[in-house]
Amino acid sequence: MDSHTLAVNGGPAVRDRPWPRWPQAAPGAAKALEEVLESGRWAISGPYRGTESQERRFARAFADYHGVPHCVPAASGTASLMLALEACGVGAGDEVIVPALSWVASASTVLGVNAVPVFCDVDPDTLCLDPAAAEALVTGRTKAVVVVHLYSAVADLDALTALARRHGLPLIEDCAQAHGAEYRGRKVGTLGTAGTFSMQHSKVLTSGEGGAVITADAALARRVEHLRADGRVLAAHPPAPGAMELVETGELMGSNRCLSEFQAALLTEQLPELDGQNETRRRNAALLDRLLAEAGCRPQSTSPGTTRRTYYTYAAALPEDALGTLGSGPACRALTAELGFPVSPGYPPLPANRLYDPAGRPRFALDEEYRRRTAPDAAGLPVARESARRTATLHHAALLGDEGDMHDIAAAFTKVLRHSADLPG
CATH class of the missing domain: 3.90.1150.10 (Aspartate Aminotransferase, domain 1)
Structure with a gap:
């Protein structure tokens, strides 16, 4: 068959060379993972060993990268979204406006906190949440708006932050597909009440699985910390070696959605790339x-x-x-x-x-x-x-x-x- 015959019909393909692989390990990734392997501490729920956890190092680096004071790492992007929703007070029967075009987690996370996803149409050019359509869906039951920066676009955050202010609603930015994007000179994830991220295998910043919540709100960050570590938070000061660094406060019940030390170490190395x-x-x-x-x-x-x-x-x-x-x-x-x-x-x-x-x-x-x-x-x-x-x-x-x-x-x-x-x- 000649070169005009489609490859799917048996013709010659346009290309037979390999493509760049993903993920691509940062230069220090292997050494960082080996250090965790030998450290005697593979999770923040493990005993303190006298050195700062990899999880704290990554949290600080990711917060600094975004210019915000708080980052709480989590087990996945799904976990991060659920943590942010619940920390914002979303619960049983509440409505959450979500874009109708997104990965399924945009809806399943809302169900995961027993709330109701309300599907909103998207802008025809950006394919992100349409602010006018979202405004029309706000009711007395609406408790939050989730905006996804989809594929390679950033949503209209001017209109969406204004909408959230008018109605007194938290705006959660789902940045799982937008690590490093900026809107009016600010990193996405910093313009809403909270920004959530996925570090799953396919993402542009990855540790195989993982996630994070960033925010400028100290009280919100503390709620997220409790929710992701079975109601515990990291101690304000390092404990004695061999003791637990997680403190049982009794403030808020949570679940285990923590990032491992291996993942945190890998992310710390990948971030500069x-x-x-x-x-x-x-x-x-x-x-x-x-x-x-x-x-x-x-x-x-x-x-x-x-x-x-x-x-x-x-x-x-x-x-x-x-x-x-x-x-x-x-x-x-x-x-x-x-x-x-x-x-x-x-x-x-x-x-x-x-x-x-x-x-x-x-x-x-x-x-x-x-x-x-x-x-x-x-x-x-x-x-x-x-x-x-x-x-x-x-x-x-x-x-x-x-x-x-x-x-x-x-x-x-x-x-x-x-x-x-x-x-x-």
């Missing part, structure tokens, strides 16, 4: 934006207040004539075959996501009213539905290469779009 990697991604994404726009795609944009963008997932809307009745799925499969790198459709609207199924877990069957209020309903979310139909995404590892890699991506898009009539269903 973040800005340089983000700059490489930004430079390559700018080129890719231009190339894909020439091919007829519409790359995701960010809000006007964004002063520094990060790329967790590069997202672009495919032209209508390449979609047919099946949406972006066939084109994404063809692009994957051309590049040897996964190209995936965007997230489905959360209420239509097969992973959102409260009825499948007995713990959420509180009563008939709660089951009714949390049942999936994707009606009234036209922008989220259209985005799910048209979007193609690439993981940020593809942006860690060079200009030649961006031209390969563009060549694959151009080939697939020119021969979209040949796409298998």
Whole structure:
């Protein structure tokens, strides 16, 4: 078959070279992990050994990076969101406005504190929470707004912080996909009441699993500390070696959602690499934006207040004539075959996501009213539905290469779009 035949149909692929791998270990990562291994302390719940914990070191470094006084590390991004919600006073039966376009944790974490996720449509350009749509959903039951900085965009934080102030609501920034992004010169996660992060394997700052909550509010940070360590907090002063550093205050019951010392040590080493990697991604994404726009795609944009963008997932809307009745799925499969790198459709609207199924877990069957209020309903979310139909995404590892890699991506898009009539269903 000639070079015009799609690889998914047996033709030659655009590319047969390897892509940058992810994760990429920082130079000091192996030594830091070995030090923890030999330290005799693998968790903050282990005995104090006379030296500062890795968890405290990372918390201080991550807080300093964001210019805030408080960071509480946690076991995952999911744990971080649940901790922030509960620390903000969200509980049984309360409503939390969340974007309809996001990973399932944006909804499942709300269920996890026995509250009700209220799905809000997104802005058609940024694909982040639409402030006007969110305002229309505020009721007397609303207790918080969660904004997700999605894919590679920063939400309109001017409008969303103003909305939160008008209604006296906490605004939680979910920054799981936006480590290092800035809005009007401030790091995301610092403009709302709290910022939450995921350090899961695929994230731009990773320790395999992990998370964190940052805030300028000392009382909120103390509540998060209690909630993540079974109602305990780290002592104000180091104890004697062999004693516990976690203090049982009796102030607030919690659960165990702590980060291990291995993960904290790894994150401390990875953090200095973040800005340089983000700059490489930004430079390559700018080129890719231009190339894909020439091919007829519409790359995701960010809000006007964004002063520094990060790329967790590069997202672009495919032209209508390449979609047919099946949406972006066939084109994404063809692009994957051309590049040897996964190209995936965007997230489905959360209420239509097969992973959102409260009825499948007995713990959420509180009563008939709660089951009714949390049942999936994707009606009234036209922008989220259209985005799910048209979007193609690439993981940020593809942006860690060079200009030649961006031209390969563009060549694959151009080939697939020119021969979209040949796409298998």
